[in-house]
Amino acid sequence: MELALFIIFGLIAVAGALNFLFQRHPINSALSLVTVMMSLAVLYWSLGAEFLAAAQVIVYSGAIMVLFVFVIMLLNAGEEERTTGSRMAYIAGFPGAAAIFCLLSFVFLTERKALGNANIGGYLNNFTSNISEISTVLFTKLLLPFEVTSVLILVAILGAVVLARKEQ
């Protein structure tokens, strides 16, 4: 059951990501991204992390992406124009990307023993999915990163306010 869900929604996520790149209109790209987020939520759910799945839907699909769509609607962004791309991209880009891919797969394959392996369509133990367990870890072991992240977001909000403020 978990394996079937993993395959179906994994494929949907990959298809959504590709569609995101190939669509010309920003609103279609944004909607493909929503599809990716939702299928990731299903994958979390099939792993047994219900809270993470619900948070993923509420935060990413329900709040952040709605704002994206809202801004695209408000600015009335037009279709993107396709160019053939610069010559540098063809000369340096494709070999570079291939080299990085080869390097990464080489490192992962050689360090396979140290990294360990996971089953496709597995199921997490209850400790990681339980809300009270998550909050205990978040407020004891990971308290500093948690608080620092909130300060970071606050700084971002202040920056947005400064940028949007009218000159007096």
Add this chain to the structure above:
Amino acid sequence: MTHLLDSLSEFQIFLLITIVKVVVVLVITLTAVAYTVLLERKLIGRMQNRWGPSRVGPFGLLQPLADGIKLFLKEDLTPLATEKPLFLIAPIIALTCALISVATVPFGAMHRVVVNGKANADIFQIADINVGLLVILGITSIGVYGIALSGWASNNKFALLGSLRATAQVISYELALGLSLVGVVLRAGSLRLRDIVDVQSTHGLLSWNILGGFAREPDGHGVVGWTVVGGFQLLAFFIYLMAAYAETNRSPFDLPEAESELVAGYHTEYSSMKFAMFFMAEYANMITVSCVATLLFFGGASSPLGHLLPDNFGGPILAAIFPILWFVAKIFCFLFLYIWVRSTLPRFRYDQLMDFGWKFLLPVAMANIVATSLVLALRG
């Protein structure tokens, strides 16, 4: 028949029961949606000193049927300059999201059915999820896409303005709505809707969150009294109620479809069944919001009399039906309130709407969380 059931595996029986539950709940919800429309027309009629629909069937009771037939038979127009795929998918998103959230609502007391000693399923709730409340909030937040896309895909300035208003309003009020529920979750210590209802069903009416949550003290010495935590939830309830009216785009926050300025708002260009889907989504959302209010503040399907009547009063079948009757009665009260408010209050201005949400409801909801968690921390 029993032979057939024997040959099925546990998973197949579970699947079968779930499908039956989904179909039954869907039919009941859609009927309720149709009759909520009639209720609204009737009540508003009476409040404006006229009769409301009274020609089709006795007391106009067949009016929803006539409306449905009319909407089905109307010509389905699609304007030329629309963004076709999004124009088609927007009403589907709106209606599906409105209907899915009913799946987590427990309608009655827990009744497990065991088939052949194999699978057992709760017949009065489709899915018992341990983060049920978050699932409802998540699905509601996805429903915004239906409204946003319909306005954009229509290629019509009124529709676009309506959907921009609706999206901005829903995003703003979602925060206050979610935060107002945190106090209740803190008190129950769980996001599972059954647990939240169980906490409120110990002493009938007095244990409901709205009335202060009369319960045994948490230290467990058998002392019975009002928990201070419950007292704050009256405040939370009013925040929830106002945020919920804005979330469902209902009066006095119905700016997205303000007919005097925007024709009909985001569904201006829609006709026939596509329009009907938006219409049904709006009323299904009203019902969902009423369900959540009932579950979180009014003790869900628990009786207001508590255990004054014996639990098996009137035999097993009546004992199973009574909780559902209480639940339906509570939801009816909320729907009545919705309609009453609509015919009483004038519409807000847009800046008033935003000020009210961000500068009043949100801070009060946050203060409620701080106060509730302080009291819980000091006592427990």
